[in-house]
Amino acid sequence: MIRTRFAPSPNGSLHLGHALSAITAHDLARAGGGEFLLRIEDIDGTRSRPELVEEALQDLVWLGLTWDGPVVFQSQRLASYGAAAERLKAMGLLYPCQCTRAQIAAAATLQGPDGLVYPGTCRGQDVPPDGAAWRLDMQAAVALAGPLVWEDALAGPQTANPAPFGDVVLLRKEAPASYHLAATLDDAADGITLVTRGADLFHASHVHRLLQALLGLPVPRWHHHALLVEPDGRKLAKRRGSPSLADRRRAGEDGRALAAALRDRRLPAGLCLSMGVG
Numbered sequence: 001m002i003r004t005r006f007a008p009s010p011n012g013s014l015h016l017g018h019a020l021s022a023i024t025a026h027d028l029a030r031a032g033g034g035e036f037l038l039r040i041e042d043i044d045g046t047r048s049r050p051e052l053v054e055e056a057l058q059d060l061v062w063l064g065l066t067w068d069g070p071v072v073f074q075s076q077r078l079a080s081y082g083a084a085a086e087r088l089k090a091m092g093l094l095y096p097c098q099c100t101r102a103q104i105a106a107a108a109t110l111q112g113p114d115g116l117v118y119p120g121t122c123r124g125q126d127v128p129p130d131g132a133a134w135r136l137d138m139q140a141a142v143a144l145a146g147p148l149v150w151e152d153a154l155a156g157p158q159t160a161n162p163a164p165f166g167d168v169v170l171l172r173k174e175a176p177a178s179y180h181l182a183a184t185l186d187d188a189a190d191g192i193t194l195v196t197r198g199a200d201l202f203h204a205s206h207v208h209r210l211l212q213a214l215l216g217l218p219v220p221r222w223h224h225h226a227l228l229v230e231p232d233g234r235k236l237a238k239r240r241g242s243p244s245l246a247d248r249r250r251a252g253e254d255g256r257a258l259a260a261a262l263r264d265r266r267l268p269a270g271l272c273l274s275m276g277v278g
Contacts, residue, residue: 010053
């Protein structure tokens with residue numbers, strides 16, 4: 001049975017990009033006679049705002065979307081993130097890092113999918129673990145896992161290549177887990193069979209496939225859909241004040257009509273779809 005999910009973070013109001021992602025996941029599940037789950041990724045420290053959870057739920061109902069089962073919260077799964085991290089530590093694949101962003105920017109020479117690639121400053125060093133981030137030793141992890149494949153519903157079969165990310169952070173200094181670790185564990189725990197998300201996260205799936213292999217997790221299929229982008233090619237972002245769904249809802253706009261327009265790719269003026277990332 002197909003099972004998809006929509007997993008927003010309550011650190012800002014939902015916008016049209018979120019609506020497209022939620023509708024895509026919802027409709028794929030319904031078309032396949034499956035289930036659509038809702039997960040709230042609320043472990044981003046003080047940036048996670050509880051009042052935005054209820055706002056997001058109202059937005060989804062306004063769009064005419066329904067989900068199956070109770071809403072799941074990442075903040076209720078901290079123990080599972082810690083347990084997975086301990087397994088990776090026992091395998092010798094995690095190491096503590098005390099480097100600041102400024103230090104990394106000054107030392108890094110390579111650019112990866114997430115920006116500057118960490119140069120491995122703390123790898124193999126005697127670094128105090130208290131207050132440190134914990135990074136995955138990418139070279140050792142890839143060597144242990146061996147060749148890996150995964151499949152995207154739109155792009156087809158893929159050979160996993162997480163190396164360009166470098167030694168990614170799995171346990172953050174300011175949060176219980178990074179997106180890479182938490183999302184991978186959550187999708188396995190929720191029985192997600194089709195991971196539906198924007199094309200901007202396509203490359204992250206290479207890392208997630210590696211983590212699945214290291215932790216013995218089931219392997220879903222992925223569906224990376226096109227992004228709504230602004231006239232300058234940048235994707236919609238809460239931090240740049242992209243119009244929120246809540247504002248449209250409070251102004252009396254018809255949410256179901258908006259959802260129908262997005263399904264038919266009748267986009268608001270000035271927006272277009274892109275499989276790239278601006």
